[in-house]
Amino acid sequence: MPAQTLALWLKEITQSAITDLFNLHNSPITIAEPPKGFSGDLTINLFQLAKPAQIPPQELGEKLGDYLIQQNIGIDSFQVIKGFLNLTFSHEFWRNWTHNFNPNKEIQALHANGNNIRVLIEFPSPNTNKPLHLGHLRNIFLGEALSRMFELNGYSVIRANLVNDRGVHICKSMYAWMKLGNNETPYSTNIKGDHFVGNYYVKFEKLYQEEIAALIEKGLTKEQAAKEAPCQLALYQMLAKWEQGDPEIRKVWTTMNQWVYEGFETTFTRLGIHFDKTYYESNTYLLGKELIQEGLMNNVFYQRPDNSIWVDLQAEKLEEKLVLRSDGTSVYITQDIGTARLKYLDFKMDRSVYVIGNEQEHQMKALFAILNKMQEPYAEGLYHLSYGMVELPTGKMKSREGTVVDADDLLDEMELIAENKTRELGKTEGLSEPELNHLKKIIGEGALRYLILKVDPRKGMLFDPEESIDFKGNTGPFLQYTYARIFSLLQKATINAESNSLHQEIIIGDAERLLLRQLAGFQDALKVKTDKEYDPGRVANYAFELASRFGRFYNEVPVLKSNNTSELNFRIQLCQHTAQILKICLSVLGIEVPERM
């Protein structure tokens, strides 16, 4: 059998059969696995063929079935039911298939897809005023999984982080620290840098609210108070000083951002992610301004009497949009334009993916439209991977109200739960301290990654911190556990591959067939379909189905008990394939696999 997926192979054969039988070309052929309760390994939909062939489905199915059997390609028997042709492969076919199946070759085939196309993936692009939270974790997990999917498909991936390191929000932390900090540092207080700075951000908000309350007390309206609060006024002075390059302010800015980066780095390292490049908006906004001038000369933008610069996106069904303020300072999109160009100068990427929450969908559309208008060479490859917000049972996470789930805390908690669970189940015996630490890390993190990645990125998702995360059922740990069981089994197996005898007959049962069909779908599940949504959830679903089917097989078929060498080898190979594929799928999701748990 050629090195392609089973379904594709059958599709080609079916096409030539139809051409032979009915002289029809380019027929719509749908190959699928029959639903539960129906016979056959693969099924061909006859309705869509019946019309062009002008033959009733039943008759067409009989003819096609007969033809396929005569081809001697391993189809044993067929059945025509309700407009479907169900084909069953012979025991020998599956045995040979298993013998020849090689996950490494499948990966090679996948790898040929990308042809070294360069794709730059931007994530998670945090602000430097507060630590990472659950929302960032969704972003990071998605970005990393996507990167790995692309890599598996032979793309050349550039991971880029874009740090929002300037602006009012940063000044808030700075102001609070300068006023209330007493020269404390993360080192003197032993607080992780990003948390340390985040605390001052919260302190600013508190101070601000107090000042507003005081002013309202004095008779100001809420709006007036919000504008005239002393800390608010000071904030804008500080921002102006920053823009002017005031040495003192710049020094505080550099110092505090550095603390944050150290904190971020700790979390990134813990999550095993690295970036090929980190961009800072404080560096890119200047290029953005230049590009606005460039676009103004090329009539991409236009200037209003007050000197502000705009772009008309009405032809793109968007609105007129400001790209540079009347005072000449940049807005958010100015920086984005600069960053986009900079990425291209640095990496000449063919595709550029932005992993950003759906709250910025409109912004992204506008940005892409502008870059198109500017005729940027990479404009066609722009893609916004928009993901839904993570909500708590109490509603949206709000940093000001302290209702965020902190990333570091959550990871700690997951590890703790994993450790307790492991002890409870008595699986710690013989594990050294470092081994246990590693195990709890990969299980805890695996549970969280899987929980988040299995849902469609577009959808908002609910996270209930009270309800401790499941470790059974459709979860990361279940997949890890499946791998560990296979690993353990394979260690006990004495491989008789040397004396591999293909001459002995073997019988392949239902549990094995189900597993085989799922294995055969590997390439399709891992293939990046560029015209579709990028969704690591597909990989998660595939892997879960594989593990489920293995579960049944494992329970029903005593692998090592077989005294028929051919059968034993066949079963061991099934186990090997399953383990290897599980490992690959999980690694795409960023989940490590344990050898025992």
Add this chain to the structure above:
RNA sequence: GGUUCCGUAGCUCAGCUGGAUAGAGCAACUGCCUUCUAAGCAGUAGGUCGAUGGUUCGAAUCCAUCCGGAAUCACCA
């Protein structure tokens, strides 16, 4: 108000380029560890796929309208 996205079991979610009897997991109930790791397996129960029309051999899936929810529409970041 305009635009976009979402409404599937009590809960969390798959399925959506139209195809057979709409699937998992959790929670509930029943079995299975003298047998390769029970973080497992098998089974029971649970549904007007938000509503109504339309397209057709066939609709959870496509189209229209409505209902419900979310996001967004700043010289904020």
